[in-house]
């Protein structure tokens with residue numbers, strides 16, 4: 688199946704023509720974004736926490752200190768994950784029709800701590816490689832103490848939706864005659880020139896895989 692099934696939870700209601708349930712689109716958005724927001728219920732109250740994620744096939748991976756509320760509350764619990772890539776500011780002729788262009792994803796599922804040691808290492812690797820492909824083999828691996836302090840969780844990606852807005856403003860017919868500028872201000876995430884750590888050992892060059900960093 689190339690598409691996630693649509694149900695009462697993941698069905699986009701308003702402006703449903705912007706909805707996309709294809710695995711390809713949803714995976715692309717997850718992979719391009721550097722971080723997500725995870726919604727949990729803690730003591731009967733909703734809390735949303737930003738964190739780094741990665742995707743391993745049809746699993747969303749995230750990690751954190753064992754002691755963190757996000758980790759403790761997520762294990763064996765239903766969570767909601769959102770990811771947003773902002774692509775533009777849409778300036779309309781009326782305030783009402785101002786909006787944003789975006790690609791966003793909402794995921795629902797039950798998270799669980801990964802206990803298998805090999806799977807855990809794969810998950811840590813996936814998170815590192817998600818941020819910078821090539822980095823896993825180019826830094827010290829986690830030691831016993833670090834591994835003990837950190838939990839890594841997985842959530843199946845099977846209840847998902849994407850919503851994509853990519854358009855010029857849609858104004859009221861009469862408003863097109865108004866003397867206000869309308870259009871789009873594109874938003875592009877850019878990455879600067881890498882800067883050496885002041886404590887960097889002499890003779891260490893910037894690795895090739897970190898040159899011209901981009902995520903498109």
Ligand SMILES: Cc1cc2nc3c(=O)[nH]c(=O)nc-3n(C[C@H](O)[C@H](O)[C@H](O)COP(=O)(O)OP(=O)(O)OC[C@H]3O[C@@H](n4cnc5c(N)ncnc54)[C@H](O)[C@@H]3O)c2cc1C
Pocket residue numbers: 696697698699700701702771773787789790791792793847848849850
């Ligand atoms: C950057 C940004 C700015 C936005 N600004 C506004 C705003 O100012 N006002 C406003 O009303 N809406 C805004 N939206 C759209 C908003 O995310 C919802 O789509 C909107 O509230 C309509 O939801 P609904 O009532 O149709 O569906 P809901 O009942 O809220 O959601 C039903 C299901 O649809 C899916 N869904 C809903 N929204 C999204 C989404 N964005 N991405 C992926 N899946 C989704 C989920 O699976 C959800 O469970 C914005 C979105 C983004 C990304």
